Amino acid sequence: MSHAPQPILDPNFAPPFPQAALPMLRDSQLRKNVAHATDVIQARRARLVAEKSDWQALRSAASRIRDEALENLGAYLEQFEKQCMARGGVVHWAADAAEARTIIRNILEEENASEVIKIKTMTSAEIQLNPHLEAAGVKVFETDLAEIILQLGELEPSHIVVPALHVNRSQVREIFARTMGLSNLSDDPQALTAAARNYLRRKFLEIRTAISGANFLIAETGAVAIVESEGNGRMCLTLPRTLITLAGIEKILPGYSDLEVMLQVLARSATGERMNPYTSLWTGVTPGDGPKRFHVVLLDNGRTAIHAREKERQTLRCIRCGACMNACPVYRQTGGHAYGSVYPGPIGAILTPQLTGMKHAQSLPFASSLCGVCCEVCPVKINIPEILIDLRAQVTDQERGKAARFFDPMYLGMRVANLLFSRAWLFHAAQWKARIVLKLFTRKDGWIHSLPSIGAKWTQTRDLRGLPQQTFHEWWKQRKQATQ
Amino acid sequence: MHANTGFRAEAFSQAKRFVRLYQDAETVIIPSSSCVAMIRDQYPGLFDELGNEQLQGEFRALLPRVYELSEFLIDKLGVEDVGAYFPHRVTYHASCHGLRALNLGTRPWRLLGKVRGMELVPLPNLERCCGFGGTFSVKNGDVSSAMLAVKLEDVMSTGAEFCTALDNSCLMHLGGAMHRQFAGMKTIHMAQILASTEQTPAEVLG
Numbered sequence: 001m002s003h004a005p006q007p008i009l010d011p012n013f014a015p016p017f018p019q020a021a022l023p024m025l026r027d028s029q030l031r032k033n034v035a036h037a038t039d040v041i042q043a044r045r046a047r048l049v050a051e052k053s054d055w056q057a058l059r060s061a062a063s064r065i066r067d068e069a070l071e072n073l074g075a076y077l078e079q080f081e082k083q084c085m086a087r088g089g090v091v092h093w094a095a096d097a098a099e100a101r102t103i104i105r106n107i108l109e110e111e112n113a114s115e116v117i118k119i120k121t122m123t124s125a126e127i128q129l130n131p132h133l134e135a136a137g138v139k140v141f142e143t144d145l146a147e148i149i150l151q152l153g154e155l156e157p158s159h160i161v162v163p164a165l166h167v168n169r170s171q172v173r174e175i176f177a178r179t180m181g182l183s184n185l186s187d188d189p190q191a192l193t194a195a196a197r198n199y200l201r202r203k204f205l206e207i208r209t210a211i212s213g214a215n216f217l218i219a220e221t222g223a224v225a226i227v228e229s230e231g232n233g234r235m236c237l238t239l240p241r242t243l244i245t246l247a248g249i250e251k252i253l254p255g256y257s258d259l260e261v262m263l264q265v266l267a268r269s270a271t272g273e274r275m276n277p278y279t280s281l282w283t284g285v286t287p288g289d290g291p292k293r294f295h296v297v298l299l300d301n302g303r304t305a306i307h308a309r310e311k312e313r314q315t316l317r318c319i320r321c322g323a324c325m326n327a328c329p330v331y332r333q334t335g336g337h338a339y340g341s342v343y344p345g346p347i348g349a350i351l352t353p354q355l356t357g358m359k360h361a362q363s364l365p366f367a368s369s370l371c372g373v374c375c376e377v378c379p380v381k382i383n384i385p386e387i388l389i390d391l392r393a394q395v396t397d398q399e400r401g402k403a404a405r406f407f408d409p410m411y412l413g414m415r416v417a418n419l420l421f422s423r424a425w426l427f428h429a430a431q432w433k434a435r436i437v438l439k440l441f442t443r444k445d446g447w448i449h450s451l452p453s454i455g456a457k458w459t460q461t462r463d464l465r466g467l468p469q470q471t472f473h474e475w476w477k478q479r480k481q482a483t484q
Numbered sequence: 485m486h487a488n489t490g491f492r493a494e495a496f497s498q499a500k501r502f503v504r505l506y507q508d509a510e511t512v513i514i515p516s517s518s519c520v521a522m523i524r525d526q527y528p529g530l531f532d533e534l535g536n537e538q539l540q541g542e543f544r545a546l547l548p549r550v551y552e553l554s555e556f557l558i559d560k561l562g563v564e565d566v567g568a569y570f571p572h573r574v575t576y577h578a579s580c581h582g583l584r585a586l587n588l589g590t591r592p593w594r595l596l597g598k599v600r601g602m603e604l605v606p607l608p609n610l611e612r613c614c615g616f617g618g619t620f621s622v623k624n625g626d627v628s629s630a631m632l633a634v635k636l637e638d639v640m641s642t643g644a645e646f647c648t649a650l651d652n653s654c655l656m657h658l659g660g661a662m663h664r665q666f667a668g669m670k671t672i673h674m675a676q677i678l679a680s681t682e683q684t685p686a687e688v689l690g
Contacts, residue, residue, distance in 0.1 A: 369617025392490030457625030462660030
């Protein structure tokens with residue numbers, strides 16, 4: 001397996017999407033892996049959605065529940081805090097990534113913890129928790145199978161539900177054989193999971209501190225919910241002495257009964273299952289059962305800024321099922337790394353730039369053909385195309401003030417086109433002129449094979465039909481005269 | 485084009501111009517799903533933002549008279565058989581906007597099914613985007629080309645002579661690649677097929 005330079009999944013430093021996508025497009029193995037994996041999950045999802053006659057009603061209910069939670073976010077968060085504390089949990093508030101990392105490091109120091117086990121959590125990847133803990137001398141062990149593959153292989157996640165989706169099993173075999181010292185390991189899935197189980201068993205039994213994310217926080221009771229497929233989560237939630245849960249503030253649900261709807265849409269959308277194999281719910285601490293100390297770190301990190309914008313607030317409905325990326329024709333070609341963030345795909349294209357206050361990742365809102373399939377599959381009905389267009393307007397307005405825009409052929413083209421569309425005589429004059437200019441590029445067969453400037457991005461793979469001898473207007477006039 | 489690329493101020497002026505130009509028209513028939521989707525899905529928001537009540541009123545009065553071609557033929561005229569003749573093997577590409585934004589449903593097939601002499605071949609992965617996406621095709625020209633390659637594989641697998649659609653932008657994209665690759669298939673707008681008869685067959689450019 002080649003050890004290509006790892007992509008940068010930090011929106012503050014990642015290259016623009018078109019540039020980051022290029023090596024992915026040229027990686028034939030990655031494209032095969034991603035296409036195969038997303039096709040399999042999509043087919044499973046489609047089958048299980050089809051068996052629910054009330055699927056659209058479920059989506060509407062899920063979307064309403066999430067909106068209700070977001071409408072009264074502050075009140076529900078305070079209710080959650082009160083309920084969780086009343087049952088022995090400790091609730092911390094973190095305004096940004098740095099504060100969340102400090103809170104977690106301080107807890108680990110109090111615990112004298114030099115090792116932690118982790119359940120897969122994208123929020124911890126968002127705040128780059130692992131490298132910071134390692135730098136502080138804490139050894140971090142991921143326990144989710146895909147996360148183990150990434151950690152041992154020193155790879156980056158490319159999907160929010162199946163983060164090692166871009167890695168196939170012969171690559172997994174190579175990573176396990178190399179890092180676990182198992183030279184005779186086969187690439188049989190059973191052998192691979194057995195190797196992972198062996199690797200994990202000691203960690204579960206010996207390490208006394210665990211870090212988790214959260215799928216849902218229940219305001220009504222102060223409970224936390226985690227859904228997973230492998231049971232590693234259940235081990236992390238029950239065996240250690242201390243449990244730290246890191247959760248984005250938008251994960252809140254008003255009441256226990258809301259889970260009925262959310263769990264139905266989440267499992268079907270995420271993995272194409274009627275119900276995920278393990279659903280864990282716990283509230284504070286219970287003497288004699290599970291962790292003795294329980295901390296929840298509620299993370300803002302840009303979320304209240306998104307919440308403040310009426311149109312974009314629906315971004316926070318997201319329950320991280322990944323259905324949008326499985327369905328996305330752009331993600332299918334590039335995989336997740338091109339998005340330069342731990343949140344790839346359509347949801348990443350709207351979430352990442354907003355989390356950075358529209359200061360970074362401005363190429364992401366343009367990384368979509370606006371085909372609309374993301375919106376169609378979203379279980380909480382986030383209108384991703386609408387938000388993409390809105391963010392594009394914000395980016396374009398940011399650029400209007402810059403002098404460099406006069407050297408941007410796209411900007412000039414759009415402004416000139418608008419001018420031409422505003423007056424019929426200007427448009428007709430331009431058509432006439434374009435016919436002369438484009439004639440220079442048009443071959444005898446009536447097709448253009450090569451264009452300069454941004455036109456070259458079209459003609460690199462596509463021809464373009466030259467302008468016809470007669471415009472529609474001219475044809476229409478002629479036809480009218482002929483029939484009179 | 486402007487609205488979808490983030491040029492909102494420019495989109496305002498074009499939306500206003502659309503209302504001015506067409507407000508007296510009895511019916512506006514648009515043979516392009518993406519244009520109809522723009523008018524239906526985005527213009528209302530643009531006019532709301534503009535806040536000009538008179539303009540909003542004029543737009544709301546015009547909107548029900550705006551039809552996509554297949555909607556016009558089937559919903560307004562109640563016609564499925566337009567008397568067309570097109571003796572070729574054809575596959576139909578349901579554009580993203582026709583499929584998801586306008587919900588054209590079976591309309592295109594009902595029209596195509598009545599064309600005499602034509603063999604209609606189903607296209608695999610019908611719901612998948614061809615990768616055009618307006619300025620996406622140049623802003624993300626490489627990704628767009630990769631999407632196009634995948635789509636073209638499906639289109640070519642039908643063994644059709646023509647690929648048709650109700651959106652010229654997808655056809656420009658697919659047709660441009662077919663021509664570049666000497667693929668042995670051409671694109672043709674559905675309006676051309678429906679207008680084709682034994683006496684005056686569709687004029688298909690090279």
